[in-house]
Amino acid sequence: MTAETKPILARVAQILDEYSVILDKGAKDGVKRGMRFVIFGEGGELTDTEGKSLGILEIPKGEVSIIHVMEHMSIGESKEVKTTSLIPAYTTFTTHVPLPVEKKDIAPRKFDPTVRKGDKARQIE
Numbered sequence: 117m118t119a120e121t122k123p124i125l126a127r128v129a130q131i132l133d134e135y136s137v138i139l140d141k142g143a144k145d146g147v148k149r150g151m152r153f154v155i156f157g158e159g160g161e162l163t164d165t166e167g168k169s170l171g172i173l174e175i176p177k178g179e180v181s182i183i184h185v186m187e188h189m190s191i192g193e194s195k196e197v198k199t200t201s202l203i204p205a206y207t208t209f210t211t212h213v214p215l216p217v218e219k220k221d222i223a224p225r226k227f228d229p230t231v232r233k234g235d236k237a238r239q240i241e
Contacts, residue, residue: 123239125191128155131233134214135194137180139237142188151182153192153237155215157229177231178215179240192237 126141137155141147159173180192196213217231 124151124153125239126153126237128231128235128237129189131217131231132191134217136183137192137215137231139180139182139192140188142186142190144201146189147180147182147184147185147190147239151239152179152196152241153182154179154194154240155231155235155237157235165209174238176230177229180215180237 124141124146126139126145126147128137129140130138132138139147139153155177156174157177159175162170162173164170165229177195178194181195182190184191190236194215196211215231216229
């Protein structure tokens, strides 16, 4: 993404599992394999000390990397990893950290960190 291009804005169209989501943007929108998106909720509008609006607070819920692109949609997979070592300095194991999704939809709380269908996503790379 360059300074002249605007980030691609998308929404979570469907949650496949704890690691994967379908975004409602695809090749026709400029999405390419390997692009990264942040999935976020919105907090309230923030102002500076003089009362000037700073905009709406974006609260990150997770990040996905695009692994498959279709014409009108794409599949993003959690790329956040957790590395653990059973014996320090010897063997490490890297595992994907699941996106914080629920098995079924529940009513949202004031701030809900759970990734949900309809959540906004913005290209970050």
